[in-house]
Amino acid sequence: MEQKRGRFGIHGGQYIPETLMNAVNELEAAYNRYKDDPEFNAELKDLLNNYANRPSMLYYAEKMSKDLGGAKIYLKREDLNHTGAHKINNVLGQALLAKKMGKTRLIAETGAGQHGVATATAAALFGMECVVFMGEEDTKRQALNVYRMKLLGSEVVPVKSGTATLKDAVNEAMREWTRRISDTHYCLGSCMGPHPFPTIVRDFQSVISKEIKEQCLEREGRLPDVVMACVGGGSNAIGAFYNFINDKSVRLIGCEAAGRGIDTFETAATVNTGRLGIFHGMKSYFCQDEYGQIAPVYSISAGLDYPGVGPEHAYLHDIGRAEYVPVTDDEAVEAFEYLSKTEGVIPAIESAHAVAYAMKIAPEMGKDKIIVVNLSGRGDKDVAAIARYRGEDIYE
């Protein structure tokens, strides 16, 4: 859906310091050179299939479907990928690209830690140095992932500035990239930031919708009626949507983190509560005050706790091709517990936002309808936090 270079409608662009311009131009040139290169794609496919465990299965959640009494619900099991989330799809692509560009060091931001873990994993596999920036608040919420990254040989830098969450981790990773460009690739984890990142990340994640399409056609002989996914920056959602954008019969639904509700200040539902702005290299929707100061957002989920949204989502919203709905902490936690008990699948609290919305709409849909929920990650990392939410203290 990209039109003018790096633009999605009015969104996107390259609002970054001059220091980084040649770095993103170099990245764009390298990406254009390799994206259709058969050798590069064969190498990437081998990594995805034989290292990351793709294709991920499309699982029919029969008990859940019958219990809700409406549409058939399928779960796209990105949680079964190596490292436990969709993040690895993009990271393997970018790390391979970085290697081709002669870079020897990866830096990344992370919220819940899933992208950090994926980047640390790829760095270990490729023998690259790796530094991950993570909001100090998130290093506490996701202590397990911090230690995983260290085990994988990465350095984890706790970011204390601002709200000490995902947006501040992005700030610090961008600052680090301006300090050291020649040997370093910034492995951005979501479909956001300056061009060409939103396009690169979307392309590497679009394997999700490519597989959903093939698997659904094979299983059901037709396309799904609804594809839904949680949206923070929006990488798993754009991956799940991309190959369906031209299939107008497929409803695309992005589930935003409403935190304590979109009528409170403790929310991270950007499309629902934000307005047009320029931040983190892109024009898109952002939670901000009347003076353009970026708002301190909130969600129980560290991975969705971000005040912006990728520019392609902003565009899909503008043209009405995708819907963006708010899901609260409470709804997500209930869905987290429901899926665990009903299907024996513990979802990431991020993905539970999409599960929650499926629980809302499935009963109102006919039994002949098909919903695909992108289960972007597994929930092991969230167990301690959910226990705390329910008033139980457990050792992690």
Added chain:
Amino acid sequence: MSNVKKAFENGKAFIPFVTCGYPDEETSEKIIRTLAENGADLIELGIPFSDPTAEGPVIQGANVVALKNGITTVKVFEMVKRLRRDIKTPFVFMTYANVVFSNGADKFISQCRDIGIDGLILPDLPYEERGEFSDICDKYGIDLIPLVAPTSENRIAMIAKAAQGFIYIVSSLGVTGMRDAITTDIPSIVKIIRENTDVPCAVGFGISTPAQAHDMAAISDGAIVGSAIINEISKGGSDMLKRVGRLVRDMKRAL
């Protein structure tokens, strides 16, 4: 000729930067007055932003304090209006694209003209994106001041040709902040600039001593100092304004 360019008429220009509203609105106004009275040729006024990605820890900290103490764009405009009653020194705003965009770029930039701002520096607005702001700046006679970085290389000529006011040469990789040494080959950058424009250029990022300011101004048209001044302000004390004034005088004299 624009007021910004005029700042380079009396020899090498000394350009101090301060964060508006730091440490608080009232003190900030006194500090800006002190800069003007002690020989600043041009003053860079930072409008605080919640997420200043081009700044190092010192200026980041000043942004946090200023916002916490209640500074807003509206209050900065009011402050500039008061200062303009008697201060003639050219003023440029340094802030981030969203602060301008979110207020409505046309409204923001027309107000800049009304209150006597002469130029605008947006560190997250590279050449490729300047169009949506430069047309409006032209309309209201505000110079949109570009930055050139150590990594700009093949881009320097293009940036220089479109430059207005002056060209801000970023001395080093990374963010703002005090540095012991500046290792970038600034003379080569200046040479390319001179071949492509007669707009003056000044060096900033990492200049903390009068000796460094002298060296950087010697190979360009001026020196920009921010973190060292903010650092002096942050030490506080009843003689803070005096010390800031002395620092500015020492810097200007060293050029």
